[in-house]
Amino acid sequence: MSTTRLLLLGAVRIFQPVHGYLLRRELLTWQVQDWAHLNPGSIYSGLRTLAKRGLLEETDGEPVSYRLTADGEVEYQRLLSSALRQPEPGDPSRLLGGLCFFTTLPRHEVREALRARDLVLEAMVSGMDSAVRGVESSRMAPASTVELFHATRSWVDGERGWVRDVCARIDAGHYRFADDPQGPDRPVEGLWPAAVPDPPGGA
Amino acid sequence: MSTTRLLLLGAVRIFQPVHGYLLRRELLTWQVQDWAHLNPGSIYSGLRTLAKRGLLEETDGEPVSYRLTADGEVEYQRLLSSALRQPEPGDPSRLLGGLCFFTTLPRHEVREALRARDLVLEAMVSGMDSAVRGVESSRMAPASTVELFHATRSWVDGERGWVRDVCARIDAGHYRFADDPQGPDRPVEGLWPAAVPDPPGGA
DNA sequence: CCCTGGTTAGTCAAACTTGAACACTGGCAG
DNA sequence: CTGCCAGTGTTCAAGTTTGACTAACCAGGG
Numbered sequence: 001m002s003t004t005r006l007l008l009l010g011a012v013r014i015f016q017p018v019h020g021y022l023l024r025r026e027l028l029t030w031q032v033q034d035w036a037h038l039n040p041g042s043i044y045s046g047l048r049t050l051a052k053r054g055l056l057e058e059t060d061g062e063p064v065s066y067r068l069t070a071d072g073e074v075e076y077q078r079l080l081s082s083a084l085r086q087p088e089p090g091d092p093s094r095l096l097g098g099l100c101f102f103t104t105l106p107r108h109e110v111r112e113a114l115r116a117r118d119l120v121l122e123a124m125v126s127g128m129d130s131a132v133r134g135v136e137s138s139r140m141a142p143a144s145t146v147e148l149f150h151a152t153r154s155w156v157d158g159e160r161g162w163v164r165d166v167c168a169r170i171d172a173g174h175y176r177f178a179d180d181p182q183g184p185d186r187p188v189e190g191l192w193p194a195a196v197p198d199p200p201g202g203a
Numbered sequence: 204m205s206t207t208r209l210l211l212l213g214a215v216r217i218f219q220p221v222h223g224y225l226l227r228r229e230l231l232t233w234q235v236q237d238w239a240h241l242n243p244g245s246i247y248s249g250l251r252t253l254a255k256r257g258l259l260e261e262t263d264g265e266p267v268s269y270r271l272t273a274d275g276e277v278e279y280q281r282l283l284s285s286a287l288r289q290p291e292p293g294d295p296s297r298l299l300g301g302l303c304f305f306t307t308l309p310r311h312e313v314r315e316a317l318r319a320r321d322l323v324l325e326a327m328v329s330g331m332d333s334a335v336r337g338v339e340s341s342r343m344a345p346a347s348t349v350e351l352f353h354a355t356r357s358w359v360d361g362e363r364g365w366v367r368d369v370c371a372r373i374d375a376g377h378y379r380f381a382d383d384p385q386g387p388d389r390p391v392e393g394l395w396p397a398a399v400p401d402p403p404g405g406a
Numbered sequence: 407c408c409c410t411g412g413t414t415a416g417t418c419a420a421a422c423t424t425g426a427a428c429a430c431t432g433g434c435a436g
Numbered sequence: 437c438t439g440c441c442a443g444t445g446t447t448c449a450a451g452t453t454t455g456a457c458t459a460a461c462c463a464g465g466g
Contacts, residue, residue, distance in 0.1 A: 224446080228444095
Protein backbone atom coordinates (compact mmCIF):
# COMPACT_ATOMS: atom_id res chain seq x y z
CA MET A 1 0.00 0.00 0.00
CA SER A 2 1.10 3.58 -0.42
CA THR A 3 1.21 4.22 3.34
CA THR A 4 3.65 1.36 3.64
CA ARG A 5 5.84 2.77 0.91
CA LEU A 6 5.80 6.26 2.39
CA LEU A 7 6.71 5.01 5.86
CA LEU A 8 9.54 2.86 4.57
CA LEU A 9 10.97 5.52 2.26
CA GLY A 10 10.66 8.19 4.93
CA ALA A 11 12.25 6.07 7.63
CA VAL A 12 15.11 4.95 5.36
CA ARG A 13 15.64 8.58 4.42
CA ILE A 14 16.09 9.54 8.05
CA PHE A 15 18.34 6.70 9.13
CA GLN A 16 20.23 5.78 5.96
CA PRO A 17 22.24 3.71 5.54
CA VAL A 18 20.03 1.39 7.54
CA HIS A 19 19.20 -2.30 7.71
CA GLY A 20 15.82 -3.95 8.17
CA TYR A 21 16.01 -4.66 11.84
CA LEU A 22 16.67 -1.09 12.88
CA LEU A 23 13.68 0.12 10.88
CA ARG A 24 11.60 -2.62 12.37
CA ARG A 25 12.41 -1.51 15.89
CA GLU A 26 12.03 2.15 15.12
CA LEU A 27 8.70 1.81 13.32
CA LEU A 28 7.25 -0.47 15.96
CA THR A 29 8.37 2.11 18.49
CA TRP A 30 6.17 4.60 16.64
CA GLN A 31 3.34 2.10 17.23
CA VAL A 32 2.83 2.01 13.50
CA GLN A 33 1.23 -1.45 13.65
CA ASP A 34 -1.74 0.12 15.43
CA TRP A 35 -2.75 2.45 12.61
CA ALA A 36 -1.08 1.08 9.46
CA HIS A 37 -0.66 -2.42 8.06
CA LEU A 38 3.02 -2.63 8.81
CA ASN A 39 4.16 -5.64 10.81
CA PRO A 40 7.68 -7.06 11.02
CA GLY A 41 7.31 -9.27 7.98
CA SER A 42 6.10 -6.56 5.64
CA ILE A 43 9.02 -4.29 6.46
CA TYR A 44 11.54 -6.73 5.03
CA SER A 45 9.42 -7.60 2.01
CA GLY A 46 8.55 -3.93 1.46
CA LEU A 47 12.22 -2.99 1.45
CA ARG A 48 12.98 -5.72 -1.09
CA THR A 49 10.11 -4.54 -3.29
CA LEU A 50 11.27 -0.93 -3.16
CA ALA A 51 14.81 -2.02 -3.97
CA LYS A 52 13.57 -4.08 -6.92
CA ARG A 53 11.76 -1.00 -8.24
CA GLY A 54 14.91 1.09 -7.95
CA LEU A 55 13.65 3.39 -5.17
CA LEU A 56 16.14 2.02 -2.67
CA GLU A 57 19.62 0.70 -3.24
CA GLU A 58 21.10 -2.18 -1.27
CA THR A 59 24.60 -1.52 -0.04
CA ASP A 60 26.62 -4.70 0.09
CA GLY A 61 27.78 -5.90 3.45
CA GLU A 62 26.37 -7.88 6.31
CA PRO A 63 23.66 -7.14 7.17
CA VAL A 64 22.37 -5.60 3.92
CA SER A 65 21.68 -1.89 4.33
CA TYR A 66 19.50 0.41 2.32
CA ARG A 67 19.67 4.00 1.18
CA LEU A 68 17.40 6.16 -0.95
CA THR A 69 18.11 6.53 -4.65
CA ALA A 70 17.31 9.70 -6.56
CA ASP A 71 14.13 8.04 -7.81
CA GLY A 72 13.32 7.10 -4.24
CA GLU A 73 13.63 10.72 -3.15
CA VAL A 74 11.28 11.80 -5.92
CA GLU A 75 8.76 9.13 -4.99
CA TYR A 76 9.04 10.10 -1.32
CA GLN A 77 8.25 13.73 -2.12
CA ARG A 78 5.35 12.65 -4.29
CA LEU A 79 3.85 10.32 -1.68
CA LEU A 80 4.34 12.79 1.15
CA SER A 81 2.82 15.68 -0.71
CA SER A 82 -0.12 13.59 -1.83
CA ALA A 83 -0.69 12.22 1.68
CA LEU A 84 -1.08 15.77 2.98
CA ARG A 85 -2.93 17.18 0.01
CA GLN A 86 -5.39 14.46 -0.96
CA PRO A 87 -7.86 13.36 1.72
CA GLU A 88 -8.72 9.68 1.66
CA PRO A 89 -11.72 9.03 3.85
CA GLY A 90 -11.62 5.32 4.41
CA ASP A 91 -7.87 5.32 4.91
CA PRO A 92 -6.76 7.57 7.78
CA SER A 93 -3.32 6.01 7.73
CA ARG A 94 -2.51 8.02 4.59
CA LEU A 95 -2.63 11.25 6.55
CA LEU A 96 -0.95 9.84 9.66
CA GLY A 97 1.89 8.50 7.54
CA GLY A 98 2.30 11.93 6.01
CA LEU A 99 2.30 13.58 9.42
CA CYS A 100 5.27 11.45 10.46
CA PHE A 101 7.39 13.41 8.00
CA PHE A 102 5.66 16.71 7.26
CA THR A 103 8.44 18.82 8.74
CA THR A 104 10.81 17.52 6.07
CA LEU A 105 8.98 19.77 3.59
CA PRO A 106 9.31 23.56 3.39
CA ARG A 107 6.78 25.41 5.50
CA HIS A 108 4.96 27.10 2.63
CA GLU A 109 4.55 23.81 0.81
CA VAL A 110 2.83 22.23 3.79
CA ARG A 111 0.55 25.24 4.10
CA GLU A 112 -0.34 25.05 0.43
CA ALA A 113 -1.04 21.31 0.59
CA LEU A 114 -3.32 21.78 3.59
CA ARG A 115 -5.17 24.59 1.88
CA ALA A 116 -5.78 22.30 -1.08
CA ARG A 117 -6.85 19.51 1.27
CA ASP A 118 -9.45 21.75 2.86
CA LEU A 119 -10.94 22.64 -0.49
CA VAL A 120 -11.30 18.98 -1.40
CA LEU A 121 -12.84 18.23 1.98
CA GLU A 122 -15.31 21.06 1.49
CA ALA A 123 -16.28 19.66 -1.90
CA MET A 124 -16.76 16.22 -0.33
CA VAL A 125 -19.07 17.65 2.30
CA SER A 126 -21.33 19.29 -0.22
CA GLY A 127 -21.25 16.17 -2.39
CA MET A 128 -22.35 14.03 0.52
CA ASP A 129 -25.04 16.47 1.57
CA SER A 130 -26.56 16.35 -1.87
CA ALA A 131 -26.29 12.55 -1.88
CA VAL A 132 -28.26 12.49 1.38
CA ARG A 133 -30.96 14.64 -0.14
CA GLY A 134 -30.97 12.30 -3.13
CA VAL A 135 -31.52 9.21 -1.02
CA GLU A 136 -34.18 10.92 1.07
CA SER A 137 -36.22 12.09 -1.88
CA SER A 138 -35.77 9.40 -4.50
CA ARG A 139 -35.94 6.38 -2.17
CA MET A 140 -33.89 4.23 -4.47
CA ALA A 141 -32.19 2.79 -1.40
CA PRO A 142 -33.35 2.09 2.17
CA ALA A 143 -33.48 5.18 4.34
CA SER A 144 -30.90 3.71 6.70
CA THR A 145 -28.19 4.02 4.06
CA VAL A 146 -28.06 7.75 4.61
CA GLU A 147 -26.23 6.94 7.81
CA LEU A 148 -23.23 5.89 5.75
CA PHE A 149 -23.11 9.43 4.43
CA HIS A 150 -23.81 11.04 7.78
CA ALA A 151 -20.98 9.11 9.41
CA THR A 152 -18.50 9.86 6.65
CA ARG A 153 -19.52 13.49 6.72
CA SER A 154 -18.84 13.69 10.42
CA TRP A 155 -15.34 12.31 9.99
CA VAL A 156 -14.72 14.84 7.26
CA ASP A 157 -16.06 17.63 9.47
CA GLY A 158 -13.72 16.55 12.23
CA GLU A 159 -10.81 16.51 9.84
CA ARG A 160 -11.60 20.01 8.61
CA GLY A 161 -11.48 21.18 12.20
CA TRP A 162 -8.00 19.70 12.50
CA VAL A 163 -6.87 21.31 9.25
CA ARG A 164 -7.92 24.70 10.58
CA ASP A 165 -6.11 24.13 13.86
CA VAL A 166 -2.89 22.84 12.41
CA CYS A 167 -2.77 25.71 9.92
CA ALA A 168 -3.09 28.11 12.82
CA ARG A 169 -0.27 26.35 14.68
CA ILE A 170 1.96 26.42 11.62
CA ASP A 171 1.27 30.11 11.02
CA ALA A 172 2.01 30.80 14.67
CA GLY A 173 5.51 29.49 14.07
CA HIS A 174 5.28 26.04 15.62
CA TYR A 175 7.55 23.26 14.37
CA ARG A 176 10.81 23.47 12.53
CA PHE A 177 10.48 22.86 8.80
CA ALA A 178 13.04 21.94 6.15
CA ASP A 179 13.61 25.57 5.17
CA ASP A 180 13.56 27.13 8.64
CA PRO A 181 16.70 28.69 10.09
CA GLN A 182 18.53 26.69 12.77
CA GLY A 183 17.83 27.17 16.43
CA PRO A 184 14.91 24.99 17.48
CA ASP A 185 11.73 26.83 18.39
CA ARG A 186 11.51 24.28 21.17
CA PRO A 187 14.42 22.27 22.49
CA VAL A 188 14.52 18.95 20.66
CA GLU A 189 17.47 16.65 21.11
CA GLY A 190 17.58 14.74 17.83
CA LEU A 191 15.45 14.06 14.84
CA TRP A 192 13.65 11.01 16.10
CA PRO A 193 15.37 10.64 19.42
CA ALA A 194 13.13 8.07 20.98
CA ALA A 195 9.60 6.83 21.19
CA VAL A 196 6.57 8.35 19.58
CA PRO A 197 4.10 7.25 22.24
CA ASP A 198 1.18 5.36 20.67
CA PRO A 199 -0.91 7.77 18.56
CA PRO A 200 -4.52 6.69 17.98
CA GLY A 201 -6.71 4.62 20.22
CA GLY A 202 -5.08 1.44 18.97
CA ALA A 203 -7.21 -1.58 18.06
CA MET B 204 -10.58 -8.80 7.26
CA SER B 205 -13.55 -8.59 9.56
CA THR B 206 -15.30 -5.95 7.43
CA THR B 207 -15.13 -8.36 4.52
CA ARG B 208 -16.65 -11.14 6.60
CA LEU B 209 -19.42 -8.91 7.92
CA LEU B 210 -20.36 -7.65 4.47
CA LEU B 211 -20.41 -11.14 2.99
CA LEU B 212 -22.36 -12.70 5.85
CA GLY B 213 -24.82 -9.79 5.92
CA ALA B 214 -25.36 -9.81 2.18
CA VAL B 215 -25.80 -13.58 2.04
CA ARG B 216 -28.24 -13.30 4.93
CA ILE B 217 -30.40 -10.86 2.95
CA PHE B 218 -30.38 -12.62 -0.39
CA GLN B 219 -29.97 -16.28 0.51
CA PRO B 220 -29.82 -18.64 -1.21
CA VAL B 221 -27.48 -16.66 -3.38
CA HIS B 222 -24.54 -17.26 -5.71
CA GLY B 223 -21.34 -15.30 -6.04
CA TYR B 224 -22.21 -13.24 -9.04
CA LEU B 225 -25.34 -11.72 -7.57
CA LEU B 226 -23.46 -10.67 -4.46
CA ARG B 227 -20.74 -9.24 -6.61
CA ARG B 228 -23.19 -7.07 -8.50
CA GLU B 229 -25.08 -6.06 -5.40
CA LEU B 230 -22.02 -5.17 -3.35
CA LEU B 231 -20.41 -3.24 -6.16
CA THR B 232 -23.72 -1.41 -6.52
CA TRP B 233 -23.27 -0.34 -2.91
CA GLN B 234 -19.92 1.09 -4.03
CA VAL B 235 -18.28 -1.08 -1.42
CA GLN B 236 -14.97 -1.11 -3.33
CA ASP B 237 -14.61 2.59 -2.50
CA TRP B 238 -14.52 2.18 1.26
CA ALA B 239 -13.70 -1.49 1.94
CA HIS B 240 -11.21 -3.90 0.43
CA LEU B 241 -13.82 -5.92 -1.39
CA ASN B 242 -13.28 -6.39 -5.12
CA PRO B 243 -14.75 -9.09 -7.37
CA GLY B 244 -12.02 -11.60 -6.65
CA SER B 245 -12.23 -11.43 -2.88
CA ILE B 246 -15.96 -12.03 -2.88
CA TYR B 247 -15.55 -15.52 -4.32
CA SER B 248 -12.58 -16.40 -2.18
CA GLY B 249 -14.24 -14.91 0.89
CA LEU B 250 -17.33 -17.03 0.32
CA ARG B 251 -15.21 -20.16 -0.01
CA THR B 252 -13.33 -19.30 3.17
CA LEU B 253 -16.53 -18.72 5.11
CA ALA B 254 -17.93 -21.99 3.78
CA LYS B 255 -14.77 -23.84 4.81
CA ARG B 256 -15.15 -22.45 8.32
CA GLY B 257 -18.75 -23.62 8.49
CA LEU B 258 -20.32 -20.14 8.57
CA LEU B 259 -21.92 -20.62 5.15
CA GLU B 260 -23.20 -23.77 3.52
CA GLU B 261 -22.93 -24.43 -0.18
CA THR B 262 -26.13 -25.73 -1.74
CA ASP B 263 -25.39 -28.07 -4.61
CA GLY B 264 -26.47 -27.01 -8.06
CA GLU B 265 -25.16 -24.82 -10.81
CA PRO B 266 -24.14 -22.21 -9.98
CA VAL B 267 -23.23 -23.02 -6.35
CA SER B 268 -25.37 -21.01 -3.95
CA TYR B 269 -24.76 -20.09 -0.35
CA ARG B 270 -26.89 -19.72 2.75
CA LEU B 271 -26.07 -18.87 6.35
CA THR B 272 -25.57 -21.67 8.84
CA ALA B 273 -26.50 -21.31 12.51
CA ASP B 274 -22.84 -20.60 13.27
CA GLY B 275 -22.86 -18.01 10.50
CA GLU B 276 -25.82 -16.25 12.06
CA VAL B 277 -24.04 -16.15 15.42
CA GLU B 278 -20.88 -14.78 13.83
CA TYR B 279 -22.91 -12.20 11.92
CA GLN B 280 -24.51 -10.94 15.11
CA ARG B 281 -21.14 -10.84 16.81
CA LEU B 282 -19.46 -8.91 14.00
CA LEU B 283 -22.36 -6.50 13.56
CA SER B 284 -22.64 -5.74 17.23
CA SER B 285 -18.91 -5.23 17.56
CA ALA B 286 -18.77 -3.01 14.46
CA LEU B 287 -21.28 -0.66 16.08
CA ARG B 288 -19.99 -0.91 19.62
CA GLN B 289 -16.22 -0.87 19.25
CA PRO B 290 -14.71 2.17 17.53
CA GLU B 291 -11.66 1.44 15.43
CA PRO B 292 -9.95 4.68 14.50
CA GLY B 293 -7.76 3.68 11.62
CA ASP B 294 -10.43 1.50 10.06
CA PRO B 295 -13.60 3.43 9.25
CA SER B 296 -14.87 0.57 7.13
CA ARG B 297 -15.71 -1.34 10.31
CA LEU B 298 -18.42 1.17 11.17
CA LEU B 299 -19.64 1.62 7.60
CA GLY B 300 -19.97 -2.14 7.22
CA GLY B 301 -22.02 -2.24 10.40
CA LEU B 302 -24.23 0.60 9.20
CA CYS B 303 -25.17 -1.43 6.11
CA PHE B 304 -27.07 -3.79 8.39
CA PHE B 305 -27.84 -1.98 11.63
CA THR B 306 -31.60 -2.12 11.12
CA THR B 307 -31.43 -5.91 11.31
CA LEU B 308 -30.88 -5.56 15.05
CA PRO B 309 -33.56 -4.60 17.57
CA ARG B 310 -33.77 -0.88 18.19
CA HIS B 311 -32.74 -0.98 21.84
CA GLU B 312 -29.68 -3.07 21.03
CA VAL B 313 -28.46 -0.49 18.52
CA ARG B 314 -29.01 2.26 21.07
CA GLU B 315 -27.10 0.37 23.69
CA ALA B 316 -24.21 -0.36 21.33
CA LEU B 317 -23.97 3.31 20.38
CA ARG B 318 -24.04 4.39 24.00
CA ALA B 319 -21.14 2.04 24.66
CA ARG B 320 -19.33 3.35 21.58
CA ASP B 321 -19.60 6.89 22.83
CA LEU B 322 -18.09 5.98 26.17
CA VAL B 323 -15.11 4.35 24.50
CA LEU B 324 -14.70 7.36 22.21
CA GLU B 325 -14.75 9.66 25.22
CA ALA B 326 -12.07 7.58 26.89
CA MET B 327 -9.98 7.75 23.73
CA VAL B 328 -10.24 11.52 23.65
CA SER B 329 -8.99 11.92 27.17
CA GLY B 330 -6.26 9.35 26.56
CA MET B 331 -5.05 11.28 23.54
CA ASP B 332 -5.22 14.60 25.32
CA SER B 333 -3.00 13.31 28.06
CA ALA B 334 -0.64 11.80 25.48
CA VAL B 335 -0.35 15.24 23.87
CA ARG B 336 0.52 16.79 27.21
CA GLY B 337 3.05 14.01 27.70
CA VAL B 338 4.81 14.70 24.40
CA GLU B 339 4.75 18.44 24.99
CA SER B 340 6.30 18.25 28.42
CA SER B 341 8.67 15.29 28.26
CA ARG B 342 10.04 15.90 24.75
CA MET B 343 10.83 12.26 24.24
CA ALA B 344 9.66 12.65 20.64
CA PRO B 345 9.71 15.54 18.16
CA ALA B 346 7.04 18.13 18.76
CA SER B 347 5.51 17.47 15.38
CA THR B 348 4.36 14.03 16.46
CA VAL B 349 1.61 15.61 18.52
CA GLU B 350 -0.12 16.22 15.20
CA LEU B 351 -0.76 12.50 14.94
CA PHE B 352 -2.77 12.76 18.12
CA HIS B 353 -4.46 16.02 17.14
CA ALA B 354 -5.61 14.53 13.84
CA THR B 355 -6.86 11.32 15.39
CA ARG B 356 -8.62 13.31 18.08
CA SER B 357 -10.43 15.37 15.47
CA TRP B 358 -11.71 12.29 13.71
CA VAL B 359 -12.92 10.93 17.02
CA ASP B 360 -14.59 14.24 17.81
CA GLY B 361 -16.35 14.14 14.48
CA GLU B 362 -17.49 10.62 15.11
CA ARG B 363 -18.88 11.54 18.50
CA GLY B 364 -20.95 14.23 16.82
CA TRP B 365 -22.36 11.60 14.50
CA VAL B 366 -23.13 9.25 17.40
CA ARG B 367 -25.13 12.01 19.09
CA ASP B 368 -27.04 12.77 15.89
CA VAL B 369 -27.86 9.22 14.98
CA CYS B 370 -29.04 8.49 18.52
CA ALA B 371 -31.36 11.45 18.24
CA ARG B 372 -32.68 10.20 14.91
CA ILE B 373 -33.24 6.71 16.30
CA ASP B 374 -35.02 8.06 19.36
CA ALA B 375 -37.18 10.23 17.12
CA GLY B 376 -38.46 7.04 15.52
CA HIS B 377 -36.52 7.03 12.28
CA TYR B 378 -35.78 3.72 10.53
CA ARG B 379 -37.52 0.40 10.85
CA PHE B 380 -35.66 -2.04 13.08
CA ALA B 381 -35.88 -5.81 13.43
CA ASP B 382 -38.36 -5.59 16.29
CA ASP B 383 -40.51 -2.73 15.00
CA PRO B 384 -44.13 -3.33 14.02
CA GLN B 385 -44.89 -3.50 10.29
CA GLY B 386 -45.93 -0.44 8.33
CA PRO B 387 -42.87 1.46 7.16
CA ASP B 388 -42.33 4.83 8.76
CA ARG B 389 -41.32 5.90 5.27
CA PRO B 390 -42.36 4.12 2.12
CA VAL B 391 -39.63 1.69 1.14
CA GLU B 392 -40.21 -0.76 -1.66
CA GLY B 393 -37.91 -3.64 -0.78
CA LEU B 394 -35.05 -4.36 1.50
CA TRP B 395 -32.24 -3.40 -0.84
CA PRO B 396 -34.26 -2.45 -3.86
CA ALA B 397 -31.53 -0.84 -5.90
CA ALA B 398 -28.42 1.22 -5.68
CA VAL B 399 -26.87 2.68 -2.59
CA PRO B 400 -25.35 5.68 -4.30
CA ASP B 401 -21.64 5.93 -3.54
CA PRO B 402 -21.15 6.76 0.17
CA PRO B 403 -17.83 8.37 1.04
CA GLY B 404 -15.77 10.63 -1.13
CA GLY B 405 -14.27 7.67 -2.95
CA ALA B 406 -10.53 7.26 -3.50
C1' DC C 407 31.95 -24.78 31.83
C1' DC C 408 27.01 -24.88 30.85
C1' DC C 409 22.51 -23.05 30.86
C1' DT C 410 19.18 -19.47 30.58
C1' DG C 411 17.47 -15.55 28.66
C1' DG C 412 17.51 -11.44 25.95
C1' DT C 413 18.73 -8.96 21.78
C1' DT C 414 19.80 -9.00 16.94
C1' DA C 415 18.45 -10.34 12.37
C1' DG C 416 15.61 -12.25 9.32
C1' DT C 417 12.63 -16.03 6.88
C1' DC C 418 8.56 -18.41 5.62
C1' DA C 419 3.98 -20.50 4.80
C1' DA C 420 -0.57 -19.23 5.05
C1' DA C 421 -4.02 -15.94 4.21
C1' DC C 422 -5.94 -12.14 1.85
C1' DT C 423 -6.60 -8.77 -2.00
C1' DT C 424 -6.47 -7.32 -6.72
C1' DG C 425 -8.07 -7.05 -11.18
C1' DA C 426 -7.49 -9.03 -15.46
C1' DA C 427 -8.54 -13.18 -18.02
C1' DC C 428 -11.50 -16.92 -19.22
C1' DA C 429 -15.61 -19.32 -20.84
C1' DC C 430 -20.36 -19.59 -21.79
C1' DT C 431 -24.97 -17.77 -23.17
C1' DG C 432 -28.26 -15.27 -25.80
C1' DG C 433 -29.79 -11.45 -28.65
C1' DC C 434 -29.73 -9.08 -32.75
C1' DA C 435 -27.70 -6.47 -36.87
C1' DG C 436 -26.18 -7.29 -41.32
C1' DC D 437 -26.77 -17.81 -40.33
C1' DT D 438 -22.83 -15.51 -38.77
C1' DG D 439 -20.29 -12.38 -36.23
C1' DC D 440 -20.18 -9.37 -32.44
C1' DC D 441 -21.15 -7.51 -28.17
C1' DA D 442 -23.12 -7.38 -23.58
C1' DG D 443 -24.04 -9.90 -19.63
C1' DT D 444 -23.21 -13.94 -16.57
C1' DG D 445 -20.36 -16.57 -13.58
C1' DT D 446 -15.82 -17.79 -12.13
C1' DT D 447 -10.82 -18.59 -11.88
C1' DC D 448 -6.14 -17.40 -11.40
C1' DA D 449 -1.44 -15.48 -10.97
C1' DA D 450 0.78 -11.86 -8.86
C1' DG D 451 1.30 -9.05 -5.08
C1' DT D 452 0.82 -7.84 -0.03
C1' DT D 453 0.23 -8.72 4.86
C1' DT D 454 0.59 -11.53 8.98
C1' DG D 455 2.95 -13.11 12.83
C1' DA D 456 4.99 -17.14 14.33
C1' DC D 457 9.28 -19.39 13.74
C1' DT D 458 14.46 -19.92 13.19
C1' DA D 459 19.03 -19.02 14.38
C1' DA D 460 23.07 -16.72 15.87
C1' DC D 461 25.27 -14.14 19.39
C1' DC D 462 26.49 -12.41 23.92
C1' DA D 463 26.12 -11.74 29.03
C1' DG D 464 25.82 -13.32 33.47
C1' DG D 465 24.71 -16.71 37.26
C1' DG D 466 25.61 -21.09 39.25
